[in-house]
Amino acid sequence: MGIVYFLGVWMRVEEILSRPSIFRDRNVLSPHFIPDTLLHRDREIESIVRILAPSSKRMKPKSIFIYGKTGTGKTSTVKHIMKFSDQLCAIFAYVNCRIYNSKYKVLQKVGKTFIGELDKTGFGLSHIYERLVAFAAGKQIIIILDEIDMVKDVDDLLYMLGRSNDEIIDGGITIIGISNSLSFKERLDARSKSSLYEDEMVFAPYSASQIHDILKERSKIGFEPDVVQESALNLIAAISAQTSGDARYALRLLIRAGEVADSKRLKTVTDREVETARMNVEDDVIIEAVSTLPEHQQILLLGLATLTTGGSSYAKLGGGGEGAGAANVDGIEPFFMSGELYEQYAKTCNALGRQKRSARWYREYLTDLEMLGLISMVETSTGIRGRSRLIKLCYDAKRLKPILEKSLSCGIAGGHSDGKS
Ligand SMILES: Nc1ncnc2c1ncn2[C@@H]1O[C@H](COP(=O)(O)OP(=O)(O)OP(=O)(O)O)[C@@H](O)[C@H]1O
Ligand SMILES: [Mg+2]
Structure with missing residues (x-):
């Protein structure tokens, strides 16, 4: 019996493994794959290389802040530029700040990238900093801080990296910050802002x-x-x-x-x-x-999903949606007025026992959600109600709603603070 069972399983495994597939190499289709050629990003690559060019003459380039919606090729482009390290006479450290999300973790990661010995844990911040400053002497170092908005003490980090340039002999540290949060800039200290935003670039959606x-x-x-x-x-x-x-x-x-x-x-x-x-x-x-959104952005999305499924007087603005709140046949959701959504957000906060945030934060949340591609917004031309913003979900409200409800009720939302209170 045992042998028969084993043989049956083995034959099924064999059959699955020998089945012909239309894939030649699945890995290259993965979103983590960085292709050799980046299409339609020549202009962005050129601009970044131009900004970094002084390093080839042993001069410190300006820092760059890159932002753009999710999936617009920011990470791929910057990783592509790392290949020009020799021509630029610069050395790069790439840091994914979603993983290395504090000043200490970032510095440790950068230290490890260049100085093998720092791979061991337990070194203090000042030790790593001093080793890095000594290592940077005579070199141009470019530190890429991808998803920089995830760093909890980002002002301290930027201040420290900026200050290091006064101590490095005949070399320098340049920062390339990447984010898809437009409101990130507003949260920075004036000093950090001026040190990170020496040059700014926007990646447009494809x-x-x-x-x-x-x-x-x-x-x-x-x-x-x-x-x-x-x-x-x-x-x-x-x-x-x-x-x-x-x-x-x-x-x-x-x-x-x-x-x-x-x-x-x-x-x-x-x-x-x-x-x-x-x-x-x-x-x-x-x-x-x-799952990674701050709590109030989740509540706002839930409010929008509720409006979308429940109906509204402006729902027809979606174009083609018949009747209040009806999604279009092709799955595109209807638009809602900004004021109406804020009201719904406040109601949702109330229902969840949370304190609603001010209209100013509400506008910032909208901007962030748009950058993440979760909602889209258009300005209305002046009409009876004056200028206003119309907002719609980019995803199917019926599927989004249970996911948000689950996330908010089991407290995932509380795990990620947006630092806005
Ligand atoms: N111009 C391009 N040519 C080829 N592939 C691209 C291009 N832009 C993006 N991709 C592919 O799309 C995926 C996402 O790109 P990438 O990670 O660079 O986006 P991103 O802007 O960093 O997004 P996020 O803000 O979410 O981090 C990757 O698999 C990448 O290979
Ligand atoms: Mg990225």
Whole structure:
């Protein structure tokens, strides 16, 4: 009996492993993969290289702050630039501040990058700092602080790194800060602001045709030839551009569509697989995005999802949505007036037993949520109500609502402070 059972399992495993797949190399389709060529970012690459160019003449370049919505290629572009280390006569340290989220952790990571001995734990902050200053003598060091808004004591960190330049002999430390929070700048001290924002760049969301090109290029190496149909690529590009211009989302959709085709043993990826994949990908994206949001941004989103599913007098502004609160047939959610949403946010706070934040914070939350591609906003032209902002969800409210309710009730939200109180 045991042997028969084992043989059955073994045969099934064999069958699964020997099944032909339409993927040639799944890794290259992963959102973590950094491609050799970055399409449609030549201008950004050139601008950054131009700003960093003084290092090739042993002069300290200006610091750069890069911001843009999620999936607009900020991390990929900066990692691409690290390849020019020799030409720039500079050495780079890349720090993912989502992981290294304090002054100490950042400095430890930078120290470890350059000085092997610092790999051991237990060194004090001042020891690491002094070793780094000594190491930097005669060198141009470029520290990339990706998702810099995650660093709890970011003002102290920037002050310390800035001050190090007075102590480094014949060398310097330049910072490239990256964030998708527009309101981050407002939270900084004036001194940090002037040290980080010597040069500023914005990465625009990708258009449908740019996403199409990125997907096309990637599918050439990720899939077997002629697997992904042109119409499927166009559909993914259109969906992604319409929601947020996010290349990561587009790639996720592509890989999921490939998996759907594989599971059905199809030889091609068509619009139908994209449509099926869209449902799965949205849930993944929503859960990931929502779980790291500060509490009040989650409450605000919940308010918007409630309005969207419950109805409103302005719901028809979504264009095509028949009747109050009805989402359009193609899944695009309707727009709501800013004042109306604030009221709903206040009600939701009340229902959850939380103190609502002021209208000023509310506007900042909106800006952050837009940068994350979770909502989108348009200004109305002057009408009976004067100028106002219209806001809509970029994701399906019916799916978002239970995720937010769960997150807020089991306290995930409390785990991430936005420092705004
Ligand atoms: N121009 C591009 N050409 C090819 N692939 C790209 C391009 N831009 C982005 N990608 C791909 O999209 C994914 C997301 O890009 P990236 O991580 O650089 O975005 P980001 O702006 O840093 O987003 P976030 O703000 O969420 O960190 C990566 O898999 C990357 O390979
Ligand atoms: Mg990034």
